[in-house]
Amino acid sequence: MASPADGGEGRGHAAFLSGSSGKKLNGGGGGRGITRRCSRLVKEQRARLYILRRCATMLLCWYVQGQGDD
Secondary structure, eight states: OOOGGGTOTTOHHHHHHTOSSOOOOOOSSTHHHHHHHHHHHHHHHHHHHHHHHHHHHHHHHHHHHHHTTO
16 A cells, blocks of 8 residues: 555546556646647546456457367
8 A cells, every 4th residue: 555655645547547557647838738638538447448348358259169069
């Protein structure tokens, strides 16, 4: 568990969403930085959901195929 002294408190979701780079996502320029950050997060979440959906489909296919072997 991270202690407040090393900056670990309150960073759970923000650190997860910002990726492993640790850099600030806002590139300046007012509203454009927020839009860019939101679009990047949406793209990242869509990719994760795509991978999760593919894995679930593969596991379901394996399960259904295994049912016919009995």
